[in-house]
Amino acid sequence: MNVDRRLLGWGLFFILLGGIPLAVKGGLLDEQMVGQWPLRGPVSATGSVGYYDLSQLFGTGYFYGSAGLAWTFERFRIDLAYFATSHEATALFGPGVAGDRWSLTAAWSF
Secondary structure, three states: OOOOHHHHOOOOEEEEEEOOHHHHHOOOEEEEEEEEEEEEOOEEEEEEEEEEEEHHHHOEEEEEEEEEEEEEEOOEEEEEEEEEEOHHHHHHHOOOOOOOEEEEEEEEOO
16 A cells, blocks of 8 residues: 555654454454654665454454565665464464564565
8 A cells, every 4th residue: 555645744754444244344444554664765664553343253463563674776676574462362363374583585676
């Protein structure tokens, strides 16, 4: 998702509230705040925190978040991030699906 920061007026942080219409009708809602802060040259710190509300489906929801570093050069970007979820996510979906883990992503925009 490409967001024009000028539209938000906050600069480096923005709030996302989302859901697929049928999922919202079923009681599923996802709210999160994400940010990116330039550190030095092409390196930025990234982070997010959110809550996935599954209360109508499972009687609970779960918190999640991430922290990481991003390196951008022209149309190429590499992200290294640590993702974490609250214990409710692990209880709902199991440790093979939910839980804390590292991610390394390479992206090329064209």
